[in-house]
Amino acid sequence: xxxxxxxxxxxxxxxxxxxxxxxxxxxxxxxxxxxxxxxxxxxxxxxxxxxxxxxxxxxxxxxxxxxxxxxxxxxxxxxxxxxxxxxxxxxxxxxxxxxxxxxxxxxxxxxxxxxxxxxxxxxxxxxxxxxxxxxxxxxxxxxxxxxxxxxxxxxxxxxxxxxxxxxxxxxxxxxxxxxxxxxxxxxxxxxxxxxxxxxxxxxxxxxxxxxxxxxxxxxxxxxxxxxxxxxxxxxxxxxxxxxxxxxxxxxxxxxxxxxxxxxxxxxxxxxxxxxxxxxxxxxxxxxxxxxxxxxxxxxxxxxxxxxxxxxxxxxxxxxxxxxxxxxxxxxxxxxxxxxxxxxxxxxxxxxxxxxxxxxxxxxxxxxxxx
Numbered sequence: 145x146x147x148x149x150x151x152x153x154x155x156x157x158x159x160x161x162x163x164x165x166x167x168x169x170x171x172x173x174x175x176x177x178x179x180x181x182x183x184x185x186x187x188x189x190x191x192x193x194x195x196x197x198x199x200x201x202x203x204x205x206x207x208x209x210x211x212x213x214x215x216x217x218x219x220x221x222x223x224x225x226x227x228x229x230x231x232x233x234x235x236x237x238x239x240x241x242x243x244x245x246x247x248x249x250x251x252x253x254x255x256x257x258x259x260x261x262x263x264x265x266x267x268x269x270x271x272x273x274x275x276x277x278x279x280x281x282x283x284x285x286x287x288x289x290x291x292x293x294x295x296x297x298x299x300x301x302x303x304x305x306x307x308x309x310x311x312x313x314x315x316x317x318x319x320x321x322x323x324x325x326x327x328x329x330x331x332x333x334x335x336x337x338x339x340x341x342x343x344x345x346x347x348x349x350x351x352x353x354x355x356x357x358x359x360x361x362x363x364x365x366x367x368x369x370x371x372x373x374x375x376x377x378x379x380x381x382x383x384x385x386x387x388x389x390x391x392x393x394x395x396x397x398x399x400x401x402x403x404x405x406x407x408x409x410x411x412x413x414x415x416x417x418x419x420x421x422x423x424x425x426x427x428x429x430x431x432x433x434x435x436x437x438x439x440x441x442x443x444x445x446x447x448x449x450x451x452x453x454x455x456x457x458x459x460x461x462x463x464x465x466x467x468x469x470x471x472x473x474x475x476x477x478x479x480x481x482x483x484x485x486x487x488x489x490x491x492x493x494x495x496x497x498x499x500x501x502x503x504x505x506x507x508x509x510x511x512x513x514x
Contacts, residue, residue: 147279187224206428240296353379365398437495
């Protein structure tokens, strides 16, 4: 087996609930983040091309996800009120240049702002001719072993991936919230890895539990340095159910990672770039779910500390209520949103208690998710 192309994306969020929750709205550069009417007005400016910001499906990133998430609405027809009710973020450029001479491909950063915080994504897409073990090793170079050249405000520094994400979040925080808002609680990094092309692969052969490919999938989802020595769980324990597909296809799920192994869709087999689209939609679903869950987590923590919904700003309360409803539909696979077992697994593994707390805080009542 030879791995010819990989795409690795790393998502991190930072929750900043206090400015939005405050009854006395502080003054920040992106004042529209703290007001429902101003946010809708900014969405209208984006729609008309008057804003520096863009919608999250800019360059068709996750286009199919957003179509289903917004109740099968074509993205060109999405109006500000609908985008607001879907708690759709705004895409922001990260004003820095990122490169890595050791990557045989492209490295890029993108950012998103929500009324309650920030999200950034680092993408690495590379071509090569790796053995399976060497492809896993390249993944570890991307994730933790090697450094990236970050250039911003006339300065250049070499940093590993975690620091790269931290710098991007800090830059967006300063741009959107100004210098006086203190850093929030960063979320754990979530990784999405897709094998886009490979050769000498039996596309019809199921992945065998405990074998080399199973090891590789587990390594890319868990990032343990002892991936060769780790005792693997049964493969079925980590497979996320997908729609009817060839026997060799696996969506592998770790607590904070996903790996796409769809050999029948490899470019050299299918003669098209469909896996890039799948990767983009899976990443968009992961991004939106993660960001909504971080809001639910923040609200649940405030409620546990004795605060009441009535003590928050109207916009913050509305965001919490909308997020609780959206997360419920995502979790149950409702027909009027995007349906994915990956999203359900993401919520259940880490955020289910927080989501249920926010779904029934006393001022509105939604059934608990189980």
